Amino acid sequence: MRSVVGDTIPARLSLVLICLVLACLVLIWAAVLATTAAFCAQDQVASGTTAPTQQLDPTIRALLHTIETLSDYHAPEALPRVYRLPQLQLEAKVCDEPCNVSAAYVPREGIYLAESLDPANDLSDRAALLHELVHYLQQGHPKFAHMTPCARERAKEEEAYAIQNAYLAEIGSQERAVFYDSEFDCAR
């Protein structure tokens, strides 16, 4: 009996030790993975570029087609990149100070939309996305080439609002987007 007890306890102990070591290794591995994921997430937040969403692609295609019917723009096959951001992150991205912007087009980057917007289901939000898609189509268009930077930005905004409101009228909405032109006083 002595020899049986003597053999069994060290064997069990070593088994327990092996299990403990394995459990530690798994925990360390999980911790490394979690840390890497956290750093990646921080990177994305820092650069303001989470992965673009493709969930809105059907809505975007439909809106680009609508813009073609409401203007003389011709939409390319390639869709703009669309990023969803929390409101505060969006404001930090496009405004120098807190602002209530909920959608913005940034040339060569794409369209940034506040996460609270629901363009697939909400008509007002859809009209806001259409406005930014107009800016996407305006980018590099020769009709703005001869203008001064201020006059160009003003003309682009006026046109985007006009097409947005034509869209709202077409879908039977009473809502109209208002263009506040005070920040585009090009005579200053």
Ligand SMILES: [Zn+2]
């Ligand atoms: Zn605009």
